[in-house]
Amino acid sequence: MLRKEMQIDITREPEKHPIAKLVQEASRFSSSIFFEYKDKNVNAKSIMGMMTFVGIMKRALEENDKITLSVDGADEDDALKTMSSFFE
Numbered sequence: 001m002l003r004k005e006m007q008i009d010i011t012r013e014p015e016k017h018p019i020a021k022l023v024q025e026a027s028r029f030s031s032s033i034f035f036e037y038k039d040k041n042v043n044a045k046s047i048m049g050m051m052t053f054v055g056i057m058k059r060a061l062e063e064n065d066k067i068t069l070s071v072d073g074a075d076e077d078d079a080l081k082t083m084s085s086f087f088e
Helices: 019-027 047-062 076-085
Strands: 002-006 032-037 040-043 067-072
Touching: 002 076, 019 047, 019 076, 032 047, 040 047, 047 067, 067 076
Parallel strands: none
Antiparallel strands: 002 067, 032 040, 032 067
16 A cells, blocks of 8 residues: 655635546556545545545645545555656
């Protein structure tokens, strides 16, 4: 299992955050991929979960806090690199 803490900048307009594309990319990997913030865990392969994630990102930004990307599986290295590139 790999984990990476990230500071996320969501000051851009929401249409700049292609949630559907993010879910599509996550679905390419066999690894489990989750975004975590405090007591919330969101499956990156779930469009409904990722829509909720937008609100979680806003809370993290307001609190000047970080989100954790958690990846577990055979292709976790590639998945971590790809998924974190969406936010950095």
